[in-house]
Amino acid sequence: xxxxxxxxxxxxxxxxxxxxxxxxxxxxxxxxxxxxxxxxxxxxxxxxxxxxxxxxxxxxxxxxxxxxxxxxxxxxxxxxxxxxxxxxxxxxxxxxxxxxxxxxxxxxxxxxxxxxxxxxxxxxxxxxxxxxxxxxxxxxxxxxxxxxxxxxxxxxxxxxxxxxxxxxxxxxxxxxxxxxxxxxxxxxxxxxxxxxx
Amino acid sequence: xxxxxxxxxxxxxxxxxxxxxxxxxxxxxxxxxxxxxxxxxxxxxxxxxxxxxxxxxxxxxxxxxxxxxxxxxxxxxxxxxxxxxxxxxxxxxxxxxxxxxxxxxxxxxxxxxxxxxxxxxxxxxxxxxxxxxxxxxxxxxxxxxxxxxxxxxxxxxxxxxxxxxxxxxxxxxxxxxxxxxxxxxxxxxxxxxxxxxxxxxxxxxxxxxxxxxxxxxxxxxxxxxxxxxxxxxxxxxxxxxxxxxxxxxxxxxxxxxxxxxxxxxxxxxxxxxxxxxxxxxxxxxxxxxxxxxxxxxxxxxxxxxxxxxxxxxxxxxxxxxxxxxxxxxxxxxxxxxxxxxxxxxxxxxxxxxxxxxxxxxxxxxxxxxxxxxxxxxxxxxxxxxxxxxxxxxxxxxxxxxxxxxxxxxxxxxxxxxxxxxxxxxxxxxxxxxxxxxxxxxxxxxxxxxxxxxxxxxxxxxxxxxxxxxxxxxxxxxxxxxxxxxxx
Numbered sequence: 034x035x036x037x038x039x040x041x042x043x044x045x046x047x048x049x050x051x052x053x054x055x056x057x058x059x060x061x062x063x064x065x066x067x068x069x070x071x072x073x074x075x076x077x078x079x080x081x082x083x084x085x086x087x088x089x090x091x092x093x094x095x096x097x098x099x100x101x102x103x104x105x106x107x108x109x110x111x112x113x114x115x116x117x118x119x120x121x122x123x124x125x126x127x128x129x130x131x132x133x134x135x136x137x138x139x140x141x142x143x144x145x146x147x148x149x150x151x152x153x154x155x156x157x158x159x160x161x162x163x164x165x166x167x168x169x170x171x172x173x174x175x176x177x178x179x180x181x182x183x184x185x186x187x188x189x190x191x192x193x194x195x196x197x198x199x200x201x202x203x204x205x206x207x208x209x210x211x212x213x214x215x216x217x218x219x220x221x222x223x224x225x226x227x228x229x230x
Numbered sequence: 231x232x233x234x235x236x237x238x239x240x241x242x243x244x245x246x247x248x249x250x251x252x253x254x255x256x257x258x259x260x261x262x263x264x265x266x267x268x269x270x271x272x273x274x275x276x277x278x279x280x281x282x283x284x285x286x287x288x289x290x291x292x293x294x295x296x297x298x299x300x301x302x303x304x305x306x307x308x309x310x311x312x313x314x315x316x317x318x319x320x321x322x323x324x325x326x327x328x329x330x331x332x333x334x335x336x337x338x339x340x341x342x343x344x345x346x347x348x349x350x351x352x353x354x355x356x357x358x359x360x361x362x363x364x365x366x367x368x369x370x371x372x373x374x375x376x377x378x379x380x381x382x383x384x385x386x387x388x389x390x391x392x393x394x395x396x397x398x399x400x401x402x403x404x405x406x407x408x409x410x411x412x413x414x415x416x417x418x419x420x421x422x423x424x425x426x427x428x429x430x431x432x433x434x435x436x437x438x439x440x441x442x443x444x445x446x447x448x449x450x451x452x453x454x455x456x457x458x459x460x461x462x463x464x465x466x467x468x469x470x471x472x473x474x475x476x477x478x479x480x481x482x483x484x485x486x487x488x489x490x491x492x493x494x495x496x497x498x499x500x501x502x503x504x505x506x507x508x509x510x511x512x513x514x515x516x517x518x519x520x521x522x523x524x525x526x527x528x529x530x531x532x533x534x535x536x537x538x539x540x541x542x543x544x545x546x547x548x549x550x551x552x553x554x555x556x557x558x559x560x561x562x563x564x565x566x567x568x569x570x571x572x573x574x575x576x577x578x579x580x581x582x583x584x585x586x587x588x589x590x591x592x593x594x595x596x597x598x599x600x601x602x603x604x605x606x607x608x609x610x611x612x613x614x615x616x617x618x619x620x621x622x623x624x625x626x627x628x629x630x631x632x633x634x635x636x637x638x639x640x641x642x643x644x645x646x647x648x649x650x651x652x653x654x655x656x657x658x659x660x661x662x663x664x665x666x667x668x669x670x671x672x673x674x675x676x677x678x679x680x681x682x683x684x685x686x687x688x689x690x691x692x693x694x695x696x697x698x699x700x701x702x703x704x705x706x707x708x709x710x711x712x713x714x715x716x717x
Contacts, residue, residue, distance in 0.1 A: 055705075109263070110701070127698075131620070209622075209691060
């Protein structure tokens with residue numbers, strides 16, 4: 034698996050094989066071996082009301098439960114979003130990505146943000162053929178609130194050539210913003226729950 | 231009315247004025263896609279504050295119940311309206327609107343009406359509509375305010391502010407929202423009918439002439455009241471039909487085949503032959519017939535060819551045009567209109583006036599460089615392909631010309647942000663191309679569900695694409711700087 038250099042990325046973008054759009058400032062966003070991703074303007078924030086717990090083994094009920102405990106919000110460009118210490122929110126990349134079937138991606142944080150305590154993603158792998166905005170799990174591990182704005186370059190996408198073509202068959206199809214977790218759809222998750230014991 | 235009753239009335243009105251001001255202070259912090267809702271909130275707040283001052287003055291000046299009663303009642307009615315108008319602002323938040331469409335649509339509308347602003351908000355009713363409020367408030371307040379008062383109330387407020395409504399249930403249905411192109415043409419037809427007000431007498435005379443042909447005794451003394459009512463109805467029917475047809479015309483010029491398909495969708499849902507005598511709107515079959523006259527199948531074909539669309543896509547679109555043609559070949563709407571003397575005469579007069587009103591709307595749109603012959607074609611093919619492939623249709627790629635200043639990013643091809651019209655036309659073409667396979671006779675519910683899922687996905691992509699292309703067009707940075715490899 035070879036990492037694509039900036040030059041390869043540009044060529045693939047020009048051929049239409051790889052799509053990362055909108056690239057508002059390609060000259061600065063496409064680095065030597067990665068593409069900087071900007072923060073989108075849609076977030077899923079957590080509410081802590083009357084949901085006692087999230088039990089993924091509850092399968093079908095889980096989605097409704099999660100949607101009760103998470104709330105989707107949109108903010109305008111140039112509007113601030115404050116991430117408080119230890120707060121966890123789902124954001125998404127501003128860019129919509131379509132990977133070729135022989136290229137996989139890794140989303141990684143930028144160290145400049147990491148040094149402020151902002152962690153960008155925990156699930157970093159993007160499968161070949163994936164289409165959509167990439168959901169980013171944002172956590173402020175610092176001691177003071179961090180203000181972010183949509184459009185900030187907050188993460189990097191590293192692209193790697195796969196050894197063969199793969200068609201994406203995942204559960205997140207063409208998302209245009211952050212997605213709620215669908216872990217309850219895992220094939221065997223119910224078998225391991227307390228009710229199946 | 232006793233002094234106590236009057237005092238209660240004034241107190242009630244004052245309470246509403248204060249509630250409005252309190253509510254607007256909250257609405258100022260709402261999350262809107264543009265600053266237009268904030269302008270309306272400001273206007274309502276200032277109008278309510280002016281009303282409060284007037285009511286306080288009324289209270290402190292010592293009541294003369296007879297003189298003050300009417301004033302208090304009028305203010306109470308105005309304040310009730312102001313409170314109702316707050317819902318326009320409240321519903322214009324990003325959660326309730328196809329918010330990414332709002333700013334680009336406002337910009338398109340402002341090309342037609344310089345200095346005017348457009349607020350887009352959902353409504354519970356299944357319809358689209360438009361109403362102007364700045365002029366309305368100016369009219370209402372000019373009777374009670376000094377020049378200084380009015381200057382204070384309208385300072386910084388746009389010359390005209392139109393509230394355009396869409397069917398809330400269709401919030402994400404991007405291709406249907408091309409109907410907003412119809413709504414933004416209403417101010418044009420309004421100006422036209424204000425200009426030709428002097429000729430209304432001639433219209434009434436023509437209506438009477440036709441009525442005399444059908445009912446020679448209509449001028450008999452005992453029939454005069456009925457005849458007068460009929461003539462009035464005919465004039466209203468004619469005017470309202472022409473208003474709608476003018477705006478349909480504008481919508482077709484703005485969005486080409488996408489407008490035809492949106493009209494068809496509305497007609498299918500609301501009834502092709504439904505004719506309500508309350509609003510005097512022509513039946514959808516009638517409107518579709520006129521829209522098709524502007525954009526007949528061969529003209530659509532020529533447009534699709536200029537876009538470079540592949541044969542199968544062209545075939546789907548032309549099939550849909552043919553279905554619309556078949557719908558309009560059926561003349562059940564015309565038969566229904568002929569059943570009543572008033573509608574029959576009114577629509578005869580509509581046919582006579584149509585060429586003139588069409589010239590007016592064509593000329594007005596052409597002043598803003600909006601014509602049927604310059605419907606966007608560049609990039610439409612790629613936008614449709616992108617949508618079909620599940621990619622945002624926000625841009626298309628063109629070859630970098632050899633004499634262009636080289637950029638560090640693109641060597642052979644570069645992306646160009648698509649405009650709103652191109653994106654919405656592509657969305658309508660893409661949806662039409664998907665349509666036949668899902669609805670061929672004997673299709674399964676599963677196939678229909680799949681079609682709706684795909685449409686929903688495409689709608690999301692289209693709305694996001696509109697947002698992204700707008701961002702690309704207005705992004706202040708550029709092709710400069712160096713990559714940050716520090717990580």
